Amino acid sequence: MTSLGFGVLGAGRIGRLHARNLSGAVDRARVVGVMDAIPEAAEVVAAASDGAYATQDAEALIKDEQIDCVLIASPTTLHAEQIVLAARAGKAIFCEMPVAFTLPETIEAMEVVEETGVPFQIGFNRRFDPGIAAVAEAIHSGGLGEVEMFRSQSGDHSPPPLDYVATSGGIYLDSAIHDIDVARFIVGEVERVTALGRVLIEPGMEEHGDVDTSVLTLEFASGALGIIQNSRRTAYGHDVRVEVHAAAGKVVSEEERDTQAWTYTREGIRGDYRSDFLERFKQAYIRELQSFVDAVLEGRKPSPGPRDAVESLRVAIAATRSLHEKRPVRLVEVA
Ligand SMILES: NC(=O)c1ccc[n+]([C@@H]2O[C@H](COP(=O)([O-])OP(=O)(O)OC[C@H]3O[C@@H](n4cnc5c(N)ncnc54)[C@H](O)[C@@H]3O)[C@@H](O)[C@H]2O)c1
Numbered sequence: 001m002t003s004l005g006f007g008v009l010g011a012g013r014i015g016r017l018h019a020r021n022l023s024g025a026v027d028r029a030r031v032v033g034v035m036d037a038i039p040e041a042a043e044v045v046a047a048a049s050d051g052a053y054a055t056q057d058a059e060a061l062i063k064d065e066q067i068d069c070v071l072i073a074s075p076t077t078l079h080a081e082q083i084v085l086a087a088r089a090g091k092a093i094f095c096e097m098p099v100a101f102t103l104p105e106t107i108e109a110m111e112v113v114e115e116t117g118v119p120f121q122i123g124f125n126r127r128f129d130p131g132i133a134a135v136a137e138a139i140h141s142g143g144l145g146e147v148e149m150f151r152s153q154s155g156d157h158s159p160p161p162l163d164y165v166a167t168s169g170g171i172y173l174d175s176a177i178h179d180i181d182v183a184r185f186i187v188g189e190v191e192r193v194t195a196l197g198r199v200l201i202e203p204g205m206e207e208h209g210d211v212d213t214s215v216l217t218l219e220f221a222s223g224a225l226g227i228i229q230n231s232r233r234t235a236y237g238h239d240v241r242v243e244v245h246a247a248a249g250k251v252v253s254e255e256e257r258d259t260q261a262w263t264y265t266r267e268g269i270r271g272d273y274r275s276d277f278l279e280r281f282k283q284a285y286i287r288e289l290q291s292f293v294d295a296v297l298e299g300r301k302p303s304p305g306p307r308d309a310v311e312s313l314r315v316a317i318a319a320t321r322s323l324h325e326k327r328p329v330r331l332v333e334v335a
Pocket residue numbers: 009010011012013014015035036037038041058073074075076078096097098123124125277
């Protein structure tokens with residue numbers, strides 16, 4: 001096989017982006033079919049994906065023989081059942097994060113993936129950001145010695161609409177889970193978390209039991225300490241920074257800009273900025289799919305895989321529990 005045919009489930013914000021990447025930016029891949037519950041959504045994305053068809057029938061798309069891989073970009077509540085259908089049909093699966101909002105549903109779906117042996121990758125795209133990947137490589141190479149502290153700071157340009165907040169799973173499952181996955185990727189497993197959260201930006205968050213500003217501390221199994229800061233409002237754009245402090249020095253990935261140019265005037269110094277995560281992680285979204293395609297075609301296990309889908313979610317659930325119960329939560333408490 002020289003190229004993989006994809007069926008895309010969900011033609012919303014992220015499904016559209018993945019379909020576009022698969023239709024041009026990712027080598028050895030093509031979109032065969034696009035499914036969405038809203039016919040026009042599927043049609044628009046299919047029309048932009050050379051020769052792809054649009055459908056409302058998820059099962060037919062999954063079973064289509066021209067389709068080697070199923071890309072799941074539907075609402076989170078549908079992922080687990082779509083994973084099971086695709087795994088039982090023997091298709092390689094790329095699934096957007098998280099697999100589900102609960103651990104039992106996630107574990108059950110991942111067990112089917114393991115049983116069937118189909119390739120599976122979870123959409124923790126930040127691992128593929130060139131800056132973050134370079135930090136991971138610097139630490140994993142061992143040149144800086146043992147990690148002592150980890151810090152990740154993430155800011156969304158502005159808070160999401162409240163109807164999105166209502167079904168998002170909260171700040172830890174929706175947003176901080178990306179920082180958590182990077183922490184696990186670079187430093188290793190987490191043993192205990194302590195969350196502090198406030199509503200400082202959008203008062204409506206309170207009625208959904210959510211917060212818009214959070215500080216989460218991590219105690220890693222290695223003994224290292226970590227801190228994750230999340231804000232739903234970063235006035236100047238989407239801002240993600242990672243810093244890892246180790247025995248022989250530190251590695252830092254600061255916010256990337258589109259151009260390296262600064263404009264100096266009497267009014268001050270200006271550079272450009274990224275307004276949202278789709279722009280900020282443009283490269284990461286392409287690189288994660290390329291990595292998946294290469295792994296499937298070359299017979300390697302894609303990564304991050306089922307274990308990361310489960311363990312990063314476990315930390316996010318522990319953080320949510322810590323916020324609500326106002327106490328440190330050990331990961332072994334979360335089953
Ligand atoms: N990795 C990331 O950075 C990232 C970013 C955004 C979203 N996500 C994840 O991607 C998923 C989709 O998020 P989104 O922001 O694109 O949402 P969205 O609401 O923009 O899109 C979801 C789409 O799924 C469609 N849909 C409804 N029922 C469906 C069904 N039965 N089968 C297939 N599709 C159906 C909806 O009509 C909609 O077009 C979520 O799980 C979210 O957590 C991940």
